[in-house]
Amino acid sequence: MVTEKQVYDALSKVFDPELGRNLVELGMIRELKITSEGKVSFTLALTIPGCPMKTQMERDARSVLMALPGVTDVAITFGAMSDAERKAIFTSAKPELPKLNKFNQVEKVVAVMSGKGGVGKSTVTSVLACELARQNKKVGILDADITGPSIPKLFGLPSGGLRGSEQGILPAVTRLGIRAVSTNLLVPTEDAAVIWRGPMITGTIQQFWRDVLWGKLDVLLVDLPPGTSDAALTVMQTLPVNGVVMVSTPQQLAGLVVRKAASMLKQVNVPVLGVVENMSFYPCAESGAQHEIFGPSHVEELAAAIGTDRWVRLPINPRVTELGDAGKIEDYQGEEVKSLLDLLDGRK
Ligand SMILES: Nc1ncnc2c1ncn2[C@@H]1O[C@H](COP(=O)(O)OP(=O)(O)OP(=O)(O)O)[C@@H](O)[C@H]1O
Ligand SMILES: [Mg+2]
Structure with missing residues (x-):
């Protein structure tokens, strides 16, 4: 019976x-x-x-x-x-976390968030992952932008490239050894639209956490879609996120939406590790002057307003777009990228 x-x-x-x-x-x-x-x-x-x-x-x-x-x-x-x-x-502070595959051991989960779209989250996620990998850290990227994924494109990973095994889904691996999972690796072609409703998006993010064989990782970076969407909330509530790196641009409006995102983080009790002001200035190669194309920087006030004293300004660099479009973001290196690592040593 x-x-x-x-x-x-x-x-x-x-x-x-x-x-x-x-x-x-x-x-x-x-x-x-x-x-x-x-x-x-x-x-x-x-x-x-x-x-x-x-x-x-x-x-x-x-x-x-x-x-x-x-x-x-x-x-x-x-x-x-x-x-x-x-x-x-x-x-309840946090729902019981979905059990991580028993083969996985993830030391730190850091989500990359922004208020507005197109400010450079995916770029920051990628270059941060590359820098960590160059420092011999084991890194994964969970592309939580389910309907607008861009991680595979930046790394030149082919569509439909994910494989399964008895123990779970095997992530794609980039040239630097970064393990990546994204809906664009599931669909047959890069331009196939993923038209999913909220619950499917939620379920997919949980599966990307639970059913993927991440193995042993020092850091798992989560690339979020813009704003305070369902996906962002799912990540914050069901993954053990240690902290968030907030990406913004110098425009004032960007500051307002970042504060909204920060208010959501407060509600779910996830700390902001630091702010990246992306496309903050354009360095003139000849004079060395920094031209503030999108207006003066507000990063310091913004960081203070959302409860962190760590921030980094990233310059406008046409090479970023060029390399990203060519699937070669791993070739982008520089001092400014290294400075991003400081953000991860934040409060947790
Ligand atoms: N520092 C930079 N200098 C020049 N171009 C940049 C820089 N950062 C990002 N870009 C470009 O800006 C565009 C948007 O960047 P990205 O896709 O990383 O933003 P996003 O915040 O992830 O966007 P979405 O909200 O759509 O996910 C891309 O074409 C990227 O190459
Ligand atoms: Mg993106």
Whole structure:
């Protein structure tokens, strides 16, 4: 006869797609009964009574249970959590982290974030990864920009290049030995559009963390999409992020959106390690003067406003775009890139 433990084990494989946590850990399974004929019945306590995901959860729960030997029927009724229970779920400091593959050992997770798009997150993520790799660190890049991935292009990694193994998904490896995972490595061609809704994006990010064979890493860098999207929140809540490197440009507006992003980090309790003011100035090769093309720097005030005293100014360098477009970002080196490493020695 099927046991309660078997039922709970099976149901812990069913996830609330929005919260990214399983039904058992969320405490959603109530009044479980198993009859001697193998009929399993329980109440599924929803976080919100009209939860749009309820049909999917019901279907998933039913199918994992029906797959258990000895189960003849499954009856699920819906209930709702109390206000206090719901509050506990939404305000709990951090959900239980999805278990990392047992072969993985990741020392530090650093996410690269910005308020606005196009300020250079992916570029900063990549050059930072390269510099770490040149310092003999073991580095991974998790491209959490699921619908607008750019990591493979910067490194010249071919589409469709990810492979699976018994133990998990094998990351692509760059020339410098950086391990990278991105949706662009899953789709057959670089320009194939990934039109996914929120829950799929959330699920993919979790899989990139949990099901990829990262192995032993000193640092895993997470390249986020711009702003405070679902993806950014998923990363902050379900990965053990040690800190965030915030990328901005000198424009004032960029400062405002960065402060918004920083306010989200405060809510999820993730520290800002430092700010990169990208495209901060243009160094004149002849005179050595620094022209502030996008206006005067605000990096110092901005850093202070978001609670860090570490910042780096990166110059406008046409070679960055050139190398990035050619898939050769690994060839970009320089003192200014080395200074990025200081940010990682932040508070944690
Ligand atoms: N310091 C720099 N000097 C010159 N060009 C740069 C610099 N940094 C980034 N760029 C260029 O700016 C463009 C945007 O950069 P990137 O893709 O890294 O930004 P992003 O913040 O990741 O964008 P998205 O929000 O779309 O993910 C790219 O063409 C890149 O080559
Ligand atoms: Mg990007």
